Amino acid sequence: MSPVPGSGRMEQLAQVVAERVVSLVMEAIDIDALLDRIDVDALISRVDVDSVVSRVDVDKLIDRVDVEKIIQRVDVEKIVERVDIDALMEKTELGSIIARSTTGVASEVLDVIRAQGVGLDDFCARWVNRLLRRRPEELPLGPPTLVAAPSHPELTAGAA
């Protein structure tokens, strides 16, 4: 029972009127137009982010985070399924790495074959010179223009 007679009814009436008024006001207000009038950039520019950040205790925040719980909630298999391995391989340029490595091996094999050839050439030439009783230093090393200029640019370009 209310201490003042009839005050309970008055309260109920006031409640109903207030609800109706609020509902009418809310309907009348164009929220979008109101938001349009607010300059969000200006609002943000007035916020001192540094001071806000400095007030945050990051360690405390991290302590409150249960990492194990987060990890348990992450579906790793689903993430892996979503990874485009082919695109990733393209980005890592694995093909060019393999090509570079293969070229390196090929040129090394080529160098070895050539070096072996030159060694055997010398071996044969030594024996022939011995048989023919020739002195190697008396023999011409190569065509006059090439031996005079050992680092012939044309030949350098031809060397693999």
Added chain:
Amino acid sequence: MVPGAPAEPIEGRQGHYAGAVSRLVAFAADVGASWGLFTLGAAALAFSIQLVSGTKFSLASYQVVSVVSLVVWEFLYFAYQWALSGKTIGMAVLGIRVVRTDGSTIGPRQAVVRTLALPLSFLLLGLGFLGILTSRNRHALHDRIAGTAVVYSWDARAARLRWLARQDPAAPA
């Protein structure tokens, strides 16, 4: 090689007359490569004819045609490559090239004459090749006829630099 003897330095051979072994191996590689390509070409031709006409075709059935084709192919194989760059596939692998006797670049005329003279070195029981070992300028018979010489185009110093560049910097020298 004599065991224990110091290693023969091979640097700075670029432009020197190439020896018999390098030339022989290069020639063998060229014979293999040209025969391989010819066989592939003949197989491709036979397959194409069979596909179009529906009848079985083999170049080996036409001996004269196959011999003439082979001779023409071998001529083109050697003459074209010598005229183009002074070296064939086998020579490129072994790091040697054909030049004129004065060391200048070989022209198409020399390339053709050398290719035509090459069989002569065979026809004389292979004696035409003996000059590579015995002559002062390591000239074979076909080299004398065409006025050419074979020299090393391979720069061993560049090879050594490549080898050094591939070494792991962290590895002990």
